[in-house]
Amino acid sequence: MERTFAIIKPDAVASRKAGQILARIEAAGFTVRAMRLQHLTKKEAEGFYAVHRERPFFGGLTDFMSSGPCILLALEKQDAIKAWRTTMGATDPAKADAGTLRKDFGTSIERNATHGSDAPETAAFELGYFFRGMELI
Ligand code: GDP
Numbered sequence: 721m722e723r724t725f726a727i728i729k730p731d732a733v734a735s736r737k738a739g740q741i742l743a744r745i746e747a748a749g750f751t752v753r754a755m756r757l758q759h760l761t762k763k764e765a766e767g768f769y770a771v772h773r774e775r776p777f778f779g780g781l782t783d784f785m786s787s788g789p790c791i792l793l794a795l796e797k798q799d800a801i802k803a804w805r806t807t808m809g810a811t812d813p814a815k816a817d818a819g820t821l822r823k824d825f826g827t828s829i830e831r832n833a834t835h836g837s838d839a840p841e842t843a844a845f846e847l848g849y850f851f852r853g854m855e856l857i
Pocket residue numbers: 777780781810811829830831832834835836838
């Protein structure tokens with residue numbers, strides 16, 4: 721079993737798609753191991769996306785991620801990291817495969833409904849950034 725870190729981003733929470741996305745997460749065979757609704761501060765979003773700080777979209781992305789509450793998730797499944805990236809689809813909803821979450825709920829390359837860790841090292845950092853060890857037992 722592997723764990724990954726996921727976010728239902730502020731666009732999807734604001735448009736009341738969180739319930740549908742959680743249902744899709746369960747239908748895809750993920751177990752929710754931890755979950756919290758949280759309105760990130762700008763600083764918290766900047767810390768989370770620190771690897772992107774030199775990118776031109778960093779300011780807009782961190783404004784968006786701190787614009788309203790999101791849902792933070794620890795998901796478990798065999799090969800969870802890869803499986804969750806497949807369930808989400810490509811970063812740009814316009815390029816995402818049919819039936820993926822970003823295709824169905826994303827509205828732009830920035831407002832793309834969900835986040836998922838892209839490798840074991842990032843999953844470890846991201847899970848630890850948002851959840852205490854006790855929450856992940
Ligand atoms: P991900 O791993 O698929 O989420 O993609 P990245 O790690 O490359 O980018 C992180 C997040 O930044 C994405 O999920 C988008 O919300 C946003 N993003 C990525 N590329 C762009 C871009 O070219 N323009 C804008 N405005 N946002 C972007």
